[in-house]
Amino acid sequence: MYNxxxxxxxxxxxxxxxxxxxxxxxxxDEEYKGTPLEGLDAYERQLKRFDIKVKGKDCDTVDxxxxxxxxxxxxxxxxxxxVVQGFNETFTIGQYAASSAIIDDTYFNSLMVVIxxxxxxxxxxxxxxTMIVRNNSPHATFKFAREMDITYEVLKKKRIDxxxxxxxxxxxxxxxxxxxxLVQTVSAATSYNIDTTASxxxxxxxVELWKKMDGFDMDTMFCSKENFGRILxxxxxxxxxxxxxxxxxxxxxxxxxxxxxxxPGMTAKQIVGFSSKYAYELVYCxxxxxxxxxxxxxxxxxxxxxIIIGISRFNNLAVNVINITDGAD
Numbered sequence: 227m228y229n230x231x232x233x234x235x236x237x238x239x240x241x242x243x244x245x246x247x248x249x250x251x252x253x254x255d256e257e258y259k260g261t262p263l264e265g266l267d268a269y270e271r272q273l274k275r276f277d278i279k280v281k282g283k284d285c286d287t288v289d290x291x292x293x294x295x296x297x298x299x300x301x302x303x304x305x306x307x308x309v310v311q312g313f314n315e316t317f318t319i320g321q322y323a324a325s326s327a328i329i330d331d332t333y334f335n336s337l338m339v340v341i342x343x344x345x346x347x348x349x350x351x352x353x354x355x356t357m358i359v360r361n362n363s364p365h366a367t368f369k370f371a372r373e374m375d376i377t378y379e380v381l382k383k384k385r386i387d388x389x390x391x392x393x394x395x396x397x398x399x400x401x402x403x404x405x406x407x408l409v410q411t412v413s414a415a416t417s418y419n420i421d422t423t424a425s426x427x428x429x430x431x432x433v434e435l436w437k438k439m440d441g442f443d444m445d446t447m448f449c450s451k452e453n454f455g456r457i458l459x460x461x462x463x464x465x466x467x468x469x470x471x472x473x474x475x476x477x478x479x480x481x482x483x484x485x486x487x488x489x490p491g492m493t494a495k496q497i498v499g500f501s502s503k504y505a506y507e508l509v510y511c512x513x514x515x516x517x518x519x520x521x522x523x524x525x526x527x528x529x530x531x532x533i534i535i536g537i538s539r540f541n542n543l544a545v546n547v548i549n550i551t552d553g554a555d
Contacts, residue, residue: 228253228263228271233299235522242330244513245269245303269307272300280304281387288389289382292524302518308390309531310514312397318489319408322446323508324501324540334509336538338362342441362538367511368411370404371532372396378524396531397514402491408537409448409489412506413498417542423552427453429460435499435546436484442501442544447486449497451476453550454488497548505544509536 237248249268258264263271273279276297279286291301320326341358348354374396381389418438422431436444449457454476457463466481476488484499500506511534520526539545 227257228268229275231272233272233296235299235518237299238302238518242328242512244306269300269303276300279386280390285385285387287383288378288386290386292382298522298524302516302521304386304390305393305521305529306514306516306531308393309397309400309516312394313401313514313533314397315394316398316401316490317404318401318448318487319405319412319537320508320535322448322487322500322502323506324504326508326510329509329511329536332367332511332534333364334367334536334538335364336362336507336509337540338538339541339543342541342543365536365538367509367534367536368404368407369532369534370400370407371530372399373531374529375527376529377527382524396529398490400531400533404533404535405489405491406493408508408535409492409496409498411537412500412539413496413545413547415542416545416547418546420546420548422548422550424456424550425552427456427548427550429462431548432457432480432484432486432497433482435497435548436482439499439501439546440543442504442541444484444499444501444546446502447484447497447499448489448492449486450492450494451488451490452494453497454478454486457486495550497550498545499547500545504540506537506539509538510534511536 231249231252238245240248243251246267246269249272253268253271255267258266258271263274266274276294278290278297278300288301290297291304292298314320337359338361339357340360341356346355374392417440418435420431420435420438432447435447458478462481463478466478478486480486514531514533517526517530521529
């Protein structure tokens with residue numbers, strides 16, 4: 227049972243598993259079906275074991291984690307979970323990937339469609355049109371990281387839920403930098419580009435980008451908050467927004483069915499249109515990493531967090547770009 231689990235630092239060091247996954251192997255969720263603890267994961271059961279309240283009107287202060295040496299082991303996982311929540315809420319490019327995977331290297335090879343020739347029917351005895359698929363060139367991954375300058379002395383009497391808000395913001399800043407870098411990478415050397423100035427950018431430009439996607443149905447466009455604001459000012463979009471339809475969470479859907487998403491952290495130079503079913507793959511080199519040793523001992527001046535991510539296009543024809551200049555920087 228969860229009350230008998232021996233908590234040790236080594237649970238953070240099991241290859242391919244985060245703390246909760248390692249803990250779940252020792253304390254499977256299935257054992258609690260039909261009990262009052264059903265619905266809690268292995269980590270949440272440990273919070274209950276040590277009576278640590280992380281939210282609500284009776285929320286504890288941070289020093290509650292350090293009431294015992296065993297309960298102190300739970301603190302880095304609390305930090306990781308909050309950072310991950312802020313990251314996931316903001317990491318837009320991850321929400322629209324055609325596929326994603328976890329790898330164990332900082333380089334990866336993906337598949338790419340090089341040629342997809344012919345659309346006509348095939349006569350008897352004739353050669354079939356060919357789709358040529360090759361290994362993409364090796365891709366380097368990118369490391370995204372932030373450090374929070376704070377000490378245990380500052381934190382120990384703060385409410386846990388208050389600290390959680392700050393940790394989520396740490397995740398948000400990591401996600402914003404990841405969004406910008408990865409969007410730039412996936413949009414580089416696309417098959418079709420529209421160049422326009424900010425003053426000439428209009429609703430027809432969006433339609434033209436959509437029309438030029440060859441062989442795929444464009445369903446999504448990414449843009450900066452600045453360009454999202456420009457799009458909202460188009461007469462065609464003003465009418466749509468006025469109806470209250472499809473305008474929430476920095477997202478709007480065009481009359482021709484394209485989801486336009488303002489991406490936190492994205493620069494203002496481009497609008498990237500793509501097919502979310504076929505455009506790109508994301509890979510993660512492990513989970514969000516937190517420096518655990520000093521957190522457990524409370525001997526820290528900073529809290530560091532990092533994640534390694536790679537991106538690769540499956541097909542150049544599944545991504546098109548509008549390049550906006552002259553005042554869009």
